[in-house]
Amino acid sequence: MFNSIFEINATGQSITTVLICAAVALVLGVIVALTHMKTSQTSKGFLVTLATLPILVMAVMIMINGNLGTSIAILGAFSLIRFRSIQGQAKELLSVFFAMMIGLACGMGHVLFATIITIIAILAILLFTYTPILEPNKKQRVLKIVIPEDLDYEDVFNDIFKKYTSKADLVRMKTTNMGSLYKLTYNITLRSGIKEKEFLDEIRVKNSNLKVLLSHPQMEEEI
Numbered sequence: 001m002f003n004s005i006f007e008i009n010a011t012g013q014s015i016t017t018v019l020i021c022a023a024v025a026l027v028l029g030v031i032v033a034l035t036h037m038k039t040s041q042t043s044k045g046f047l048v049t050l051a052t053l054p055i056l057v058m059a060v061m062i063m064i065n066g067n068l069g070t071s072i073a074i075l076g077a078f079s080l081i082r083f084r085s086i087q088g089q090a091k092e093l094l095s096v097f098f099a100m101m102i103g104l105a106c107g108m109g110h111v112l113f114a115t116i117i118t119i120i121a122i123l124a125i126l127l128f129t130y131t132p133i134l135e136p137n138k139k140q141r142v143l144k145i146v147i148p149e150d151l152d153y154e155d156v157f158n159d160i161f162k163k164y165t166s167k168a169d170l171v172r173m174k175t176t177n178m179g180s181l182y183k184l185t186y187n188i189t190l191r192s193g194i195k196e197k198e199f200l201d202e203i204r205v206k207n208s209n210l211k212v213l214l215s216h217p218q219m220e221e222e223i
Contacts, residue, residue: 004109054103061107
């Protein structure tokens with residue numbers, strides 16, 4: 001069912017076969033780009049990259065055609081591109097990997113396999129994006145507090161946490177400002193119905209009105 005459309009043991013591929021693979025790779029790449037556009041905030045440049053990446057990877061696979069020396073050269077080129085690129089968000093990395101998978105499959109002639117996997121993966125992405133499945137707890141926060149060095153950080157906020165949170169774990173502590181201040185990082189889960197401003201105001205009373213940062217886990221910042 002998932003046999004390659006390329007001729008086995010052929011020294012080269014016909015122009016018709018290559019064009020079929022290129023057309024499928026381009027169409028599936030555009031579908032991946034449209035899916036990413038609908039489910040994430042992005043730029044046109046990145047969408048163009050997603051749309052054209054499958055056909056370029058497909059071309060590389062056809063040029064390699066079992067040649068070990070060419071394979072090593074291509075691997076080196078991809079390594080240079082990898083180390084000269086900045087790290088993206090999880091959705092962007094997923095989409096790039098998705099586009100490369102399509103290109104690899106089409107470059108080996110498995111156009112039906114690439115099409116079926118693309119349909120299944122896109123349905124899964126849409127399902128997980130627009131339904132509560134895999135949605136994290138919206139009450140989870142990252143709390144960062146700066147306190148003076150003479151304040152006992154182990155117990156000073158316990159009464160506040162009992163009042164406003166159902167869970168509070170100290171995950172990191174470090175000194176700053178020549179050791180005169182401590183930066184504490186907590187993973188917390190807020191109780192339902194509480195007012196975040198009141199929560200932060202009580203913390204500010206305890207930490208002498210030094211910096212406090214309350215954020216969602218995916219938007220964690222330094223203070």
